Amino acid sequence: MEMLRFATAGSVDDGKSTLIGRLLLETKQIFEDQLEAVERTSQDRGFDYTNLALLTDGLRSEREQGITIDVAYRYFATPRRKFIIADTPGHTQYTRNMVTGASTADLALVLIDARKGVLEQSRRHSVIASLLRVNHLVLCVNKMDLVDFDEERFEEICAEFSEFAGKLDIDDLTFIPVSALNGDNIVTHSPNTPWYEGSTLLHHLEHVYTGSDRNFIDARFPVQYVIRPMSHDYHDYRGYAGEVASGTFRPGDEVLVLPSGFTSRIAGIDMYEESLSEAFPPMSVSIRLEDEIDISRGDMICRPNNLPTTTQDVDAMVCWFNERPLQEGNIYSIKHTSRSVRAKVSTLNYRLNVNTLHREEGQSKLEMNEIGRISLRTTAPLFVDEYRRNRTTGSLIIIDEATSETVGAAMVLGTAATP
Amino acid sequence: MATQLSNLAELEAESIHIFREVAAEFERPVLLFSGGKDSAVMLRLAEKAFWPARIPFSLMHVDTGHNFDEVLDYRDRRVSELGVTLVVASVQESIDAGRVVEETGPRASRNRLQTTTLLDAITSNRFDAVFGGGRRDEEKARAKERVFSFRDEFGQWDPKNQRPELWNLYNGRHKQGEHIRIFPLSNWTELDIWQYVADDKVELPSIYYAHQREVFERDGMLIAVNPFVTIADDEVVETRTVRFRTVGDASCTGAVESGATTVEEVILEVAAARITERGATRADDRISEAGMEDRKREGYF
Ligand SMILES: Nc1nc2c(ncn2[C@@H]2O[C@H](COP(=O)(O)OP(=O)(O)O)[C@@H](O)[C@H]2O)c(=O)[nH]1
Numbered sequence: 093m094e095m096l097r098f099a100t101a102g103s104v105d106d107g108k109s110t111l112i113g114r115l116l117l118e119t120k121q122i123f124e125d126q127l128e129a130v131e132r133t134s135q136d137r138g139f140d141y142t143n144l145a146l147l148t149d150g151l152r153s154e155r156e157q158g159i160t161i162d163v164a165y166r167y168f169a170t171p172r173r174k175f176i177i178a179d180t181p182g183h184t185q186y187t188r189n190m191v192t193g194a195s196t197a198d199l200a201l202v203l204i205d206a207r208k209g210v211l212e213q214s215r216r217h218s219v220i221a222s223l224l225r226v227n228h229l230v231l232c233v234n235k236m237d238l239v240d241f242d243e244e245r246f247e248e249i250c251a252e253f254s255e256f257a258g259k260l261d262i263d264d265l266t267f268i269p270v271s272a273l274n275g276d277n278i279v280t281h282s283p284n285t286p287w288y289e290g291s292t293l294l295h296h297l298e299h300v301y302t303g304s305d306r307n308f309i310d311a312r313f314p315v316q317y318v319i320r321p322m323s324h325d326y327h328d329y330r331g332y333a334g335e336v337a338s339g340t341f342r343p344g345d346e347v348l349v350l351p352s353g354f355t356s357r358i359a360g361i362d363m364y365e366e367s368l369s370e371a372f373p374p375m376s377v378s379i380r381l382e383d384e385i386d387i388s389r390g391d392m393i394c395r396p397n398n399l400p401t402t403t404q405d406v407d408a409m410v411c412w413f414n415e416r417p418l419q420e421g422n423i424y425s426i427k428h429t430s431r432s433v434r435a436k437v438s439t440l441n442y443r444l445n446v447n448t449l450h451r452e453e454g455q456s457k458l459e460m461n462e463i464g465r466i467s468l469r470t471t472a473p474l475f476v477d478e479y480r481r482n483r484t485t486g487s488l489i490i491i492d493e494a495t496s497e498t499v500g501a502a503m504v505l506g507t508a509a510t511p
Numbered sequence: 512m513a514t515q516l517s518n519l520a521e522l523e524a525e526s527i528h529i530f531r532e533v534a535a536e537f538e539r540p541v542l543l544f545s546g547g548k549d550s551a552v553m554l555r556l557a558e559k560a561f562w563p564a565r566i567p568f569s570l571m572h573v574d575t576g577h578n579f580d581e582v583l584d585y586r587d588r589r590v591s592e593l594g595v596t597l598v599v600a601s602v603q604e605s606i607d608a609g610r611v612v613e614e615t616g617p618r619a620s621r622n623r624l625q626t627t628t629l630l631d632a633i634t635s636n637r638f639d640a641v642f643g644g645g646r647r648d649e650e651k652a653r654a655k656e657r658v659f660s661f662r663d664e665f666g667q668w669d670p671k672n673q674r675p676e677l678w679n680l681y682n683g684r685h686k687q688g689e690h691i692r693i694f695p696l697s698n699w700t701e702l703d704i705w706q707y708v709a710d711d712k713v714e715l716p717s718i719y720y721a722h723q724r725e726v727f728e729r730d731g732m733l734i735a736v737n738p739f740v741t742i743a744d745d746e747v748v749e750t751r752t753v754r755f756r757t758v759g760d761a762s763c764t765g766a767v768e769s770g771a772t773t774v775e776e777v778i779l780e781v782a783a784a785r786i787t788e789r790g791a792t793r794a795d796d797r798i799s800e801a802g803m804e805d806r807k808r809e810g811y812f
Pocket of ligand 1: 102103104105106107108109110111145234235236237238270271272273274
């Protein structure tokens, strides 16, 4: 069984919680006691139907305000796949949560209320999905029951959305007309939409092909930890532990280690007591080399003929998460793969207007939930690839040294001109 | 060339990555080990993460004093197999030292008291990273928990002010006196745990499989007869074939009627189960809709 991670986004009241509740219910993930609790609460609050959205409302403050404010993770499985949903809130002020949810997602599911059509927020959700390189986007046009399952209305929304999405970097775009409340086209084809010939939502999630989304070409292995047992049986054992970021590694492969530039060959790849003939992402393994060279956490094992860019000047798109704005000249701590360095924001090139895609130049700072293009000057070199090509070696988080908070996330575009 | 990992292999890889991050970035991590199935799987993953070296941190058992013998045997056996150090943080000692007051009455439980014992032990041992076996599928408040979850100097969790967590880049920065709770099993479901126990042949305490035991019914649950519970006059003790779905305080952990003697049989039961794990078998978790969130804020597991 494979795993599919997807993020959901929608504006408040588009029916996202109801849709997730519906998926959980129909795939039998909801247990009797959970359903009873929700039925009881629905009744107490005077609803005339069971509010499935209550199944996914996690924290008290959210229940009190009746909105979802933080990323929550949900799980369900069918015989074909296991699914992890990153359920992210819709408000503008929570763009950061959508970015967070999308960072690990293979697919993004964006909801639109059929009556309201494509809103500013729907555009923003698709921009974020595209920036974070979520390769598959599903647009669920919800509440079709409230527009009499009108085909024309559906087509109109699809056309409007497609036009906007055409400007973005999205490989695979799918539209599905649904009613989360009643279950139309969620698991079974709805008799109310005879004109719709595509898949139901669940069928699409179960079958969408994600096998080629990972990078199996550029061999990158950030060293996380050095295993040295110092025991009698494994006296000379020295394993470089980490998760394969991309590409494949095999015993016998010639490798080059950054930053030293030393070369060697892979003597063996261990996964507990097993010796592997091959390692690929996202496997966590331990690599032994033929030669004794000095390697520590933060180094990267690659192939000599295919190296990442070594740079201290990083050009990146950043999404800002914190109330204290990003400003030119500020110094932060950066975490990139297993490497931690300090960095100064050397320039803020522009702010991206996520509704119009306009580049707004001449800004002095980036506020919370804003996205912009920056150059970072780091204290030590990073080994990076373009985020489009490599989600692991192309991503980094920005940490405020005073508060220890994660204040931003960045996607690498390349090397910046030295300031 | 197979280039798609199975669900379990991907989860395993993610958990191992988390263990190694913590071992590399923290000075004094500790793994909470109750002997329950989640902590058993967590320990197994830690073993794999550092093989052939020993696990580079110690284990801690927050001991309510209300244990099943089978679980203590299992705990001690695993500790000696792995050659790790076990720290026992005792709730009884917290009571004796006047740090907490024991509940009274027939429904008295030491579950809530564990929080103080746990936080005191974290402080006195200067632990900076604490691995817990919590899963996000267990409960609504847990669904929002980060893999690296920051705790302030009072050990408290602030669910509204959590650090964004992206990709597999974890932020473990903290000041002295603060700590980070680490949840390597965040993305595992109950079924994943059982399937892993089956595939990987993870040993569990025998009480997870069907056996004969003296039990009585209370609040719709089957509670085992043991020295830590007071049986009321109208509660009837009988011998039934049961197994436990979670391992907690013996005074309030319920058993379920079951004939599942092997892990494969347990999986069939879990797959067909109609009631959540905690709802069925943990009296302490049924307190209120927001029970878990409140306890987690205070610093509970
Ligand atoms: N008629 C109709 N109402 C829906 C549908 N989906 C959701 N709703 C209702 O829309 C409201 C908002 O839904 P909710 O799931 O809470 O929205 P969220 O804010 O996006 O999570 C609730 O009253 C739902 O019952 C649908 O397909 N049809």
